[in-house]
Amino acid sequence: MTNTILELRNISKRYGDKKVLNDISLKVNLGDMILIKGSSGAGKSTLLNILAFLEAKDCGEIFWKGKNIDSLTIKEKKGIRKREMGFIFQEFNLFENLTVKENLDVVLSLTTKTTKEDRKGRIKEYLQKFQMEDRGDTYVKLLSGGERQRVAIVRTFLTDSTIVFADEPSANVDDKNKDIIKGYLVELKNAGKSIVIVSHDDYYDKIANRIYEIKNGYIKKIPGEGER
Numbered sequence: 001m002t003n004t005i006l007e008l009r010n011i012s013k014r015y016g017d018k019k020v021l022n023d024i025s026l027k028v029n030l031g032d033m034i035l036i037k038g039s040s041g042a043g044k045s046t047l048l049n050i051l052a053f054l055e056a057k058d059c060g061e062i063f064w065k066g067k068n069i070d071s072l073t074i075k076e077k078k079g080i081r082k083r084e085m086g087f088i089f090q091e092f093n094l095f096e097n098l099t100v101k102e103n104l105d106v107v108l109s110l111t112t113k114t115t116k117e118d119r120k121g122r123i124k125e126y127l128q129k130f131q132m133e134d135r136g137d138t139y140v141k142l143l144s145g146g147e148r149q150r151v152a153i154v155r156t157f158l159t160d161s162t163i164v165f166a167d168e169p170s171a172n173v174d175d176k177n178k179d180i181i182k183g184y185l186v187e188l189k190n191a192g193k194s195i196v197i198v199s200h201d202d203y204y205d206k207i208a209n210r211i212y213e214i215k216n217g218y219i220k221k222i223p224g225e226g227e228r
Contacts, residue, residue: 003030004066005163005194006051011060013046020046022217024060028163028196033189035208036198037222042214044198045167051196052085052165053077082111086161086193090168092148096141100132100151103140104158111159126154130184146177153184163194170203182207 006028013021020043028034028051038044049055050062053069062069064080072080087093094103101123108119127133132150140148149169156164166185170178186207189195197204205211211222 004028005030005064007063008051009061009063011047011050011057011062013043013050013055013058019217021050021214021219024219026051026212026219028194030162030194031189031192032210033185033195033208034197035204035211036196036214036219037200037202037211038198038214040200043217044200044214047214047219048165048167048196048198052087053081084162086156086159086164088149088152088156088164088166088169090171092145092152094140094148094151097139099137099139100127100143101136103151104155107155108158122158126157130154130157144173144177146173146180149173149177149181150184153181153188156188157191161193163196164188166195166197168199169197170199178203 004027008024008026011021011024012019024047026034026047036044036047046055050057053062064072069077095106098106101120104123104126105116105119108114108122112119114122123136124133127136130150130153132147132154135143135147135151140151143151149172153169164185169185170181173181182204185195185197185204189207197208212219213222
């Protein structure tokens with residue numbers, strides 16, 4: 001039985017006259033920490049969006065747990081994103097006029113069927129776990145960039161996703177919070193989640209078990225220290 005949860009086969013994507021992705025094939029297995037590197041504009045975020053069903057491919061096939069997603073309805077694809085995919089964006093995607101706790105409660109109320117009291121207890125548990133309990137009642141607009149990204153990662157833990165997509169997760173944070181965020185990503189992997197990171201630098205090389213580079217629309221596998 002395969003442990004591949006997400007697979008791309010011969011994916012291509014074009015914007016006007018520019019071919020951004022050309023014949024991309026990639027497998028994501030359970031427990032993978034995959035790093036996709038490339039310069040700005042190379043197509044990393046486009047590839048991430050296609051993996052997460054957020055953007056349409058021009059050609060090729062995408063398989064989720066062995067099933068071609070072309071056979072799924074829009075509702076079914078949304079359901080997979082809601083239940084099984086977590087996202088860490090460089091823009092954070094938090095509600096600035098809500099507190100940290102309120103932001104986390106919104107996500108839990110949309111993705112789980114737990115009671116308000118259960119959600120409250122779970123949020124408290126994870127804020128304590130990640131040493132952010134003192135920020136629970138703080139409005140997001142008052143947090144630093146690093147704190148916002150940490151809230152976004154706590155949100156990912158709460159949703160119990162199968163796979164997590166991280167788009168330049170430490171692009172807008174200082175060195176101290178970069179180290180904290182890297183530790184969180186390792187903990188996500190140790191919790192059994194698959195992680196796909198896109199980044200323009202070498203910061204995550206040591207924790208990835210597979211590293212790829214996108215250049216001129218093509219993807220190639222490159223050696224990494226954590227490869228296995």
